[in-house]
Amino acid sequence: MDSPAANAAFAKQIGITFPLLSDMNRKMLKTYGILKGYDKNNETYEWALRANIVIDKQGIIQLVDEGDSAVDPNTALTMCTTLHKKDAAK
Amino acid sequence: MKRALVLGLLAASAMAAAPIARYVEKSDVAKMTLKVGDTAPDFTLLSNEWKTVKLSDYRGKKNVFLAVYVLAFTGG
Numbered sequence: 001m002d003s004p005a006a007n008a009a010f011a012k013q014i015g016i017t018f019p020l021l022s023d024m025n026r027k028m029l030k031t032y033g034i035l036k037g038y039d040k041n042n043e044t045y046e047w048a049l050r051a052n053i054v055i056d057k058q059g060i061i062q063l064v065d066e067g068d069s070a071v072d073p074n075t076a077l078t079m080c081t082t083l084h085k086k087d088a089a090k
Numbered sequence: 091m092k093r094a095l096v097l098g099l100l101a102a103s104a105m106a107a108a109p110i111a112r113y114v115e116k117s118d119v120a121k122m123t124l125k126v127g128d129t130a131p132d133f134t135l136l137s138n139e140w141k142t143v144k145l146s147d148y149r150g151k152k153n154v155f156l157a158v159y160v161l162a163f164t165g166g
Binding site for chain 2: 008023028029033050059061062063070080083084
């Protein structure tokens with residue numbers, strides 16, 4: 001689990017300016033259905049999927065990419081551009 | 091990147107996540123429960139600056155790009 005301190009080091013290392021968040025108790029991951037469980041040899045293991053989610057100003061989910069398709073951020077970036085254009089047109 | 095707030099969520103789960111994933115058939119992996127058109131559930135998380143960040147703080151102000159990473163800051 002990446003703590004805020006680990007995230008701070010990571011942000012500094014690669015020059016990130018946006019917030020890096022830690023879900024230390026996995027609450028958000030569970031709420032969003034991103035944390036998955038897998039039973040193996042009578043043990044349950046949990047891991048999080050890779051995911052990109054775009055949420056508009058009204059709090060409505062506009063895009064969900066998960067798993068392999070979330071590795072490429074361009075789909076989500078295109079959605080951000082679309083939302084920005086819609087906002088600018090208002 | 092002013093057009094949307096980007097939140098990177100370094101969501102590391104079990105350390106053995108990567109090896110386990112190899113054994114998982116795609117059909118065993120449940121889909122996310124949320125879908126386009128749903129209201130995004132609010133959350134409160136700690137940022138890399140130890141500040142509290144709430145999704146609802148951006149309601150009516152900014153679009154949000156939430157990127158969930160797994161084990162981003164690890165050597166493996």
